Amino acid sequence: MLEVEDVHTYYGLSHILFGVSLEAPAGEIVCILGRNGAGKSTTMKSIMGLTPPRRGTIRFKGAVITGLKPYRISRLGIGYVPDDRRVFADLTVGENLEISERARGGEHAWTLSRVYEFFPALGRIDGRRAGFLSGGEQQMLTIGRALMTNPELLLLDEPTEGLAPMVVHLLEEQIAALRDRGLTVLLAEQNQKVALRLSDRGYVIDNGSIRYHGSIQDLRENEDVRRKYLLV
């Protein structure tokens, strides 16, 4: 589904990603684990075209998408949930979802009512301004917003960051439910527990390079790697 190959990304003059390569096969949840500032978000933004990589290639469903504008990448079927949430604060919950709608995917396509079915909490606050939502509600809204574009691949950047344990648990179930519906998910996380429970395979990133990758089983058992790159 997604192949990232030797990607180098810069912010201005500073070199952030040093040859990141990873793969997300269709129908799997793949996690990128790493500390704050390790390069998780930049990897996500590079895939989305928000910080276009200077070198390397990114392929989605076999086609090269490097250098495309974010809106083109979104239209190809990649949904993006940023780490800082970034709901459109002046718009209501319903308006946030409405402007994101892109009909695609036939009868199983995500619509406003399907998103509300999936996140009942959002349906109850349809008319509220997004700026007034709690962290958990905002997170559901950003995921719902991404779903409205009817993606095949979902980029989830630290969806559980700063949320109460109960909300984290709920989101975890919903993310698993999305995979069961056939969505491919690339999940960036600092929260190892969540990521190790959810994912099928994992990558460990540190200082802008992939340090380890393997099945989630391997990663669970490999405490050395986790201690070296993930402990704060």
Add this chain to the structure above:
Amino acid sequence: MDFGQSITLSAVGVHLLVGLSRAMILFIVSSGLSFVLGVLRVPNVAHGSLYMIGAFAAFTLNNAFGGGSAGFWLALVLSPFVVAGVALVAERALFCHLYQREHLMLLLFTFALMLILGDLVKMVWGADYRSITTPEVLEGSLPILGSSFPKYNLFLLIVGPLVAVGLYLFTNKTKIGKIARAAAVDRDMVDAIGINVSWVFAFAFVLGCFLAGLGGALVAPTISVTLGMDHDIIIEAFLIVTIGGLGNMWGALLGSLIFGVTQSLGVLLWPQFAIVFPYLAVVIVLVWRPTGMLKSVW
């Protein structure tokens, strides 16, 4: 001190109405400026030039359609579109490459554009004073509060609120309006949900300039259309947008009302210094609320 005419209640009432109708023109122009400022983050100094082009276009179209009622109405409807066309060309050719630049660059760029457009107007229409006559329906005055009040000003008092309602419905009820509001706050995220922000910006810019053109066409029968009218309006419009709250449409309305009313009451109270009053009001507002009266989107 030499005060103006003796201040009667009826004189105050009529001046208030004149001020309000003047405020409508200011509102239409400054709401366009505010919209462009809010969505695109461009302080468009050339906004006043587009207002001037609107007025000159109204003059030319009015003549082209043989003057009279038909000429007036056609000119009023078509000149904003002429201005919108000019804006679309400017946006696609120039502005769309510059949004990521810092504000100082944009200020210099739009200032240059103002000078260029000013010279273009001079080349096309010359430096003469032009005027447009109002159609018969709007000619003359009506007795209001024991004084006479120009019908055309009454017409402005109707058009202004209509534009406000139209703008409100556009930004809150249409999908493109909602997208524009979202893009005002987070351009990248709008891009990332699959919307071509470049066209949203083009549309927002053209709409803002359309309002400048409409303001120009509406003001044309009340003044002599001439070079220099761009400078006057742009200073007023920027002040109004600043005291109202950058990018806030209702702020532009509130600012225009304050500006228009203090101006006309100033004429009544102390004609020699009438021009000082609205600026004094601006100073007072800014001392009281430095970021404007209503919420700024910046």
